[in-house]
Amino acid sequence: MRKLLISVLLYLVHLQVAAAPLTIQITEGAQGALPIAVVPFAWQGGGSGPSQDISEIIRADLARSGLFRPMPVRDMLARPKDGKEVSFKDWRVLRMENLVVGQVLPNRGGGYLVRFQLFDVFKQEQLAGYNVPTNERDLRATAHHIADIIYEKITGKRGAFSTKVAYVTSTNTGGGRQNVVLQVADADGHNPQTIVTSSEPLMSPSWSPDGRKLAYVSFEGKKASIYVQGVYTGKRQKVASYRGINGAPSWSPDGKRLALTLSKDGNPDIYVLDLQRRSLLRLTKHYGIDTEPAWSPDGRHVVFTSARGGQPQIYRVPSFGGKVQRVTYKGKYNARASYSPDGKSMVMVNRKGGAFRVALLDLKTKSMRILSDGRLDESPSFAPNGGMVIYATKVRGKGELAAVSVDGNVKQRLALQAGDVREPAWSPFSRSNQRN
């Protein structure tokens, strides 16, 4: 059952970076989402206080996950800022299962202290309570961090609101020229930052497991090469620039190796590059196209797209070399697979008729479910908690990003105001929630 429930547009008002933000629109919401009330966090100091409404960011995060249905602020009959002020009976009448109250206090050095409590309304029990020091710059990061705590306390799964998304944008600058940009933004599309700019194609961003580096393909100098770049340092290294294709980098779970596609030996085949030793291990040797490698979470296998059977299908090979096994049999076209973080399923691009869509394959039952509804959907990438998949789609001829919950119930569009946006890659969890 899919039903249009919410249509929310978020605009970044206090934009401090030059790049245009992505706007997020929830196009389909889930039925059976948990009702939660996040009361606005009252500012306890003088002056105007923090520039961002922390509770608003938390509500938007929880709504985007599809698992929660935050109560609109205008429907709230009371606005307690502290557990002592809460009348649980009132919130029960409003059918709220959970309640978040909080306040923002002035802190040393012009900073803030965000104090919040999460309650189970029926048990009248506090599930979490924290004092979080922050400052003007980190307000959004703090709000995402609090949303992560709420999400984890209630669902038992780690929240992915503090993560990032890398993607490629392109704008035509006239005369057949393009401005191609690799960007990194918060998972809600805010705070976009440019990592690479080029007049030649940029492709296939892949995050290192610690979330601090990106591998990508750049065609600068009219030659495809693979680079590894520090996301926060901007420093980069060219790691593969062989004759022919240098493509589809994918980081191993231990962060020491890159699986990639090279055609230096005549045909596109899968190789593993040891980043320290700079040695290459060839995993496939076939005259057909082999490309788009992706690691299993345990690092033991690499899946890839191969046309060895005539049509593109997904195959897998042990990551230290060995026998190639076919994974997909359903459909005439399956490509660009990647494992879910728990290793139990895979997302891929599936063609049915003339439509290319994101499909989820359950590796145990072998059942395949179509998650997206566009005609040119591609580049699916799991959120690190496995709850959602972000992918690229085309809407009225324009490249956009979209996200869908793995149950297919919640759908969102992330649109850039100008130009095309494509090839999203959801970051892993970061080691800390502080910005670098």
Next chain:
Amino acid sequence: MKLKMVKLIPVLATVITLAGCAGGPFGGDKVEEEGAPIAEAGTAGAMESGAWSGNPLDDPNSLLSTRVIYFGYDISEIQADYQDVVAAHGSYLAANPEVRVTVEGHADERGSREYNIALGERRANAVKRLLLAQGASERQVTTISYGEERPADIASSETSWASNRRVELAY
């Protein structure tokens, strides 16, 4: 040596004029670069009437004026109607060993991006093989695949897809 240079000037000037008329995107760009030194020298050649005297690459009646080869969906074999075109380029390269060409493979937007890079490379390699079979040498021919990253037509329709599944010969 000096004599040779003088002889070349009218020929190049003719090429500029003709390329301007034809308005071809590939010939046009390239010839302008070649023409630059002439502008500095301030000379110009008169156009010879009647017989063709330009660079054979810009002869609209020559197979060499075709620099874009189109392919079927998910196909990297050169279609019959383009075999002669590619063969003519191969013979031209064989006869002019100082000439270099970049063979750029492209794909339409359907399907995954890296798969399309591989498909574009197969198309470029098919063209390269035929060029070599006609006597062109390895060092004259460079290949690169742009997959679906540089479409000739940005629309999403059968017609635009057909014009994007291509190999471009860039001299």
